[in-house]
Every structure is written in C-alpha cells, then in structure tokens.
Amino acid sequence: MEAFLISVTVFVLAVFVGFEIITKIPSTLHTPLMSGSNAISGITIVGAVVAAGAGENEVAKYLGLGAVVLATVNVVGGFLITNRMLAMFRRKK
C-alpha cells in the first residue's frame, strides 16, 4: 500500500508541474507541443522493452515486441517531426 501511495503522490505532483508549464506555452507552438508531448508519452517503451526482453513467457514476448514497435514509432517519429516543425519556427525571427 505504501508503494502505491508514493506512486499516486508522484502522479499528482507531476500533473501539477504539467499544468504549470503547459499553460505558459504560446498557442503558436500548440502543434509541436502535441507532437513533442506525444513523443514523451512513448516512454511506455521502457515497459515494452522489459516485456520483450524478460524471456519468461512466449505470449508476453510477442506482446512486448508489438509494444516496442509501436512505442519506437511514437518516440522516433514524434521527436523527429517536432524537430522538423520547430526548426521552421526558428528560421526567422
């Protein structure tokens, strides 16, 4: 139970941090914000890697493989496209 409460605490505090930062982001950058935050939500790749690599259960391994593929597209594609967009914003002042 204690571990669970700590996790909930972390979750709630991070939501507050998120609100504080995101409300300061100008509307001009809302599309890069979506694609960039989307790439960050690809963090689930950490779980995917564990599932694919633990080698305990065949089903879990293939589910993990699928998760690794989807999460990698999310991470790699997400950060790349965000970079592409933001570079356009930076070109001229």
Added chain:
Amino acid sequence: MGPNLINAAYLLAAILFILGLKGLTSPRTAVRGNLLGATGMLLAIVATLADRQIVSYETIAVGIAIGTVIGVIWAVKVQMTAMPQLVAAFNGFGGGASALVAGAAAFMPGTVEGVPEIQLQTSITLSGFIGSATLSGSLIAWAKLQGILRWQPRGLGLQLLSNGSALAALGMGVGYVLDPEALWLFCALCAGAAVYGILLTVAVGGADMPVIIALLNSCSGLAAAATGFVLGNNVLIIAGSLVGASGFILTQIMCKAMNRSLWDVLRGDLGEAAASSPQGDVYAGRTKSTSPEEAALLFETARIVTVVPGYGMAVAQAQHAVRDFANLLEARGAEVRYAIHPVAGRMPGHMNVLLAEADVPYGRLYDMDTINPLFAETDVAIILGANDVVNPSARDEPGSPIYGMPILDVDKSQVVLVVKRSLSPGFAGIPNLLFTRDNTLMLFSDAKKALQDLSREVREL
C-alpha cells in the same frame, strides 16, 4: 547497472522531460527543449536495457529497428498539411503500446517486482482500457482526417451503445481484478474498450477534430501513466501525467474557443437550431462579389492588412501563396498581420505550423485576444477559408446556435475581403451574415489561385 543507478537515470530522464517541455514556452528555446526531451528518452531506454531483468535482446532489437524505420520515414516524408493525421496516428500508437505492455504484464505477473497484487491488476485494467480506447479512437480520427472515413452517425442509440461498451469493458476489468487468472477477461476488457474508443470518436467530425485530437493526446499520456503504475516505474508515471495534463489543457482551450462542452463535441451535437436555421435566401442580392483586378485596388493604399487563415488555406495548400502575397505588400510598405483563431484548422496550432513552413515570422502571428482590438486599425482583412470563426452572429445574435463562441472581429476592419469558393456554410451549418455586410467583398475562388491572381494584379498597380 544496479537498481539505484537505473532509478537515478530514470529521475534524470524525468527532469529532462520537464525541462524539455519548459523549452517549448518560447520558439527560441523550443528546438533545444525538444532535444532535451529526446535525450531523456534515450537515457531512459539505455538504462532499461541495462536492467538485469532483461535476458534476451533479439526481440528488442528487432522491434526497435522496425519502429525506427517506420518512424523516420513517416516523420521525414509527411506534408505539413497532413500533420493532424500524423499526430492522431501517433497518439494511437502510444496508447496501443501501453495496452500491449499491460497485456504482457498480465501474462507474466511474476516478473513485476515490488508492486502489490491489487495495484498491479487495477492498473493493468486501467492501462488496458485507456490504451485500447486511445488506439481505436485515434485510428478513427486518423481515418477521418485522411478523408478515408466519412461516416458520422449521431443520436441517442450511438450514445447508449458507447456507454454500454464502456460499462461492459469496466465490468470485465472488475472481473479480472477479482480473478487475475482469467486472462480472457482482460482480453475482453481491451476489446470492449476498443469498441468504446470507436463509438466515442465516430460522431466527431470536421471543425471539432482539434478537440478530439487533444483529448486523445491526453489519453495517450494517461495510458503511459497507468502503465507506470503497472510496473511501479516513476518515470512512466511522471512523463505520462505531464502529457495527460498537456492534452487536457489543450482540450479545454479548444472547447472554450468553440463555446461548447466536451460532452457536446463528443456527441457531435451542434445545438438544436443548427439543422433548422434558414439557408439560401439570406444572401440573395445582399453580397457583393469582386474580381482579382478590382480587389487588387484595395491594396493600393492599404497600410495594415490582416490575414485570417482557416482550414480552407490548408486544403488549398495556399500558405506559400499567402507568404508571396504578403512579401509583395510589405515591399510596398504595408504591414501584414495574421490572426489565428484557436480552433482554426484541424488541430491546435495547425495554422501556425503551416505559416511557419512558408517562412512567416512568428512575431506576425497574433492570437485572438491580441488581434481583436487591432481590427479597428486594419485597412483590409483577408479571410482565407475561414467561416464560423468570423461569423458576427456568434457575438451579436443571442438566438444563433453559435452565440457565445469567441470570434475574430474582422467586421471592424475598413474592408473585409472574403476568399471562398462558394457561399456554402461552414461546419456549424449556418449562414454567415458577415458576407452581407456593407464593408465585405466576396472573391469567389480557391484560396491559392485567388492569392496568385491578387499578387499578379498588385504587381501591375
């Protein structure tokens, strides 16, 4: 690497994500911010690979290789006008990955250390539910934005079905929590949630898409956070909740900018009057149409010109033509501003990205609250494929279905030049009395062609 070192790496990754998002508060620091986020992600992945739990690397390597190839090709090839589809699809992938991880955890409950049973099953249920619904909902959103899916059912039956599927899925979830051995319950839960995701998004269309994309963005984050609870992993919880908060704020901004509740958007409900409002004759003989030659004369003396882009600009791919025309006007000494309504286009910030692609400096892009007082000093406002967001009825007529929606006060300009292919109504399905105002001129044309014609005529002045 020992567990302490790995956790330290995760903490550092979480800090980098926060700093990365903070970088997005200004276009100057945004590229660096994105790099910080990517660095955090790389760090988290490397730390995980060093975990002693991992015994086989082949599957991981295959997965990462396939995902990288798809991700790189997609991100490099995609057109800026297709950005809403891409974000929709990626939201779905994030959600799908989270659901799959939850599934893997359900099939090997022994490997997750230090997570109490009840937390494990509950969070597997949540992660499976949110992740599956995000995946299927995002695929529907993608298909709609791509123009593949035009089906848009509405009504009470759909709502009952969608609520029913959510309840059924949650019921399966409760069953699974009570009996973790019954894996079929988990599979049924995911299937039910996927149906729910479809039914929830299928009624949404057109100008409401920004809301649903923002909502799915939030859900993809929450799914990752739920997966964090499954694995007892703080970096997932932190990153997921940041994204969840971000998508939630964007959803709120979009709803506010349309003066509609999230509930109404999800039902595809535009208000009672929308269907029955008068059509057709309101324009008869009351609009003034113009030609490029005539319209060009407007710019002979104009000092301040404000461009109001809408989805029509994206459809016509007119952003470069806009920029060329603006260059021409600026060379003649005029000031060109761009007025961006929060829901213009199909996703938050859609117009800004297109204009940035065409090298429009971001200092010229004004948000609604900043530009509205400035329309009084505007000589010519050019409306490019925007409709409902410039409809004065939303401000002046309490009986209008869109009354109360914040609009761009373009009618306060000296002259309004509306570039539009026809008098067809916008997404709200109601007539726009702006077109009948004394100071409004209609230029019936495709946005791109109109701007090219105008550029040619202005050059000859």
